[in-house]
Amino acid sequence: MKERSPLKIAATKGYVTLIKGHPGTGKTLFSLSASAYFGKIKYISYSEPESYIKEKLKNTTNKKVELKFLNVIGNSEIVISEILDGLKSGYLVIIDSINALLENFKEKRPIEQILYGSSKTKNGTLLMIYEGESESEADYISDAILNFGYTEIKGRKIRSIKVIKDRNFPVREAPFLFTIVNNKIKIFNTSLKFKLDSLSAIKRVDMPESPYKMLEESDVLVKVSKEVHNELIKLMKVFFATFYKKKGMKVLLELAEEENEDFVKNIIVNLAGENFIPIFIKKPYLKSYEEAKDYLTQLEKYLADQDSGILISDTLSEEGFASSEASLYSKFLQEKNWILKKHLIRKLTFTYENYVSTTFQEKYSDAIKSFIDFYGTLVWISEKPLGNAYAIEVKNAGGFILKNYKLV
The missing domain is CATH 3.40.50.300 (P-loop containing nucleotide triphosphate hydrolases)
Structure with a gap:
């Protein structure tokens, strides 16, 4: 029972x-x-x-x-x-x-x-x-x-x-x-368990908070509890990228090596249409400072003609580097932030709250959000500055639906 x-x-x-x-x-x-x-x-x-x-x-x-x-x-x-x-x-x-x-x-x-x-x-x-x-x-x-x-x-x-x-x-x-x-x-009961590649259609997406208001702070870090599935982090990155692109912003979306670019494009087309595809940046799993420097060189090329915009990324591919070479990882973040600020690029970064990289990322973030799986209920909380809490409901009713509710 x-x-x-x-x-x-x-x-x-x-x-x-x-x-x-x-x-x-x-x-x-x-x-x-x-x-x-x-x-x-x-x-x-x-x-x-x-x-x-x-x-x-x-x-x-x-x-x-x-x-x-x-x-x-x-x-x-x-x-x-x-x-x-x-x-x-x-x-x-x-x-x-x-x-x-x-x-x-x-x-x-x-x-x-x-x-x-x-x-x-x-x-x-x-x-x-x-x-x-x-x-x-x-x-x-x-x-x-x-x-x-x-x-x-x-x-x-x-x-x-x-x-x-x-x-x-x-x-x-x-x-x-x-x-x-x-x-x-x-x-709120247990949220739907799903696989990203099993989504047949996306009917509705309500983002927690106001994504546009979030960018009043230039660099936002989203700390995710370990119970939240990696697939949902990928999906949230795509949702935010689509939202900002529809608002007329220049969007750069980092994708891990295993992420399928065509599949991500299909989700964005489903949500907003073909005119709202962001710039994709493939990021390898970083294991050393040399690999990190190569990535920064690639990033500079992408930003050559950019004078504003937002970079949406996660730290999943950086954790090995942060764990093994903490001081060099800190140096890498300093250099990355300098490049982004030079081109007036804001950041929205997703990271797991128990990661080593998270401690360093917090130093370079103006705002911090928490994305928590509380026994099956997804909760989004603004930690810095102190703000509202939202429950996020994920379900599949003839198509994927993500809806948020302010917790009062």
Whole structure:
């Protein structure tokens, strides 16, 4: 059995799910999102007014959902019968909050047993919103427990859901990252695994951040976590090259010896058309300073007639040189940067964060971005200067789609 996503868990018929977290972490919006699987919900509220829940529900799902709302402030004696009636009628019953419900009953255990037993014998499903993260009496009657909070990645606090318990199913170690887009919950699951040469068509590409704004800093370094596949780095280089070329910039795109120039051209034509092909520079794997000098000579020839533009490259072919001759590699970078600045060429360089070459590259970069695979979710973060974080979704739906979401 595979671990399940939070929404799949919350939508399980006959389940009792406890949704824990501090105010403002997305518990209510998530609970209403689960209504799309049922078509009808009964909302038992101890705090939120009906108008607020109606507005939230309208924005949460495109599907038509029947809402029965009960404000139980001052009506605690009818709440249990209303919950049982909702479960019997096949509703998704949401209690907001279970803290308030239990406080209204001195003998909590019988109430918990009634709630749990009723969900098992009726047609409905029960979601209990709990304010806070501490252990509670409701933990013991829950089939599933979801903790809403924040996960820190590179100094950013990003909304997340940790599955603590999912009865009879395994739970994954890492939390699920999520964001809120137009009042809708967007939960990120494992990204599509793909091979670059298997892409049949490219339907849509949304770049993280504004690629044009990125070049307000002249030299940008993208540090990639080791979990990100090399094929995706190659693809990102092509996407950025195409974007800048379409903006009218002169673009030089470095290709490793094994990269197929014709295939890269086909991707660019697919994205932008034949008029936007950049200048290709083949770069061998550098093992010594002599080979690096030969490459710089070749680079000078390419730049002879260039007075501005951008060089898009990676350090995959330089790591052997950086590891074996660190001081000479540093000298090589100084000389390369001098050549580029002489011709007013900006840099966009991709490198793995654990590479030796990365330490040297950071010294010559005005801006640093991180591109991370967080347990299958691709995350793009601006480290220097401090900026936004984005989740990048990669999927193949009748063609390759890359879309980014700002993590808020």
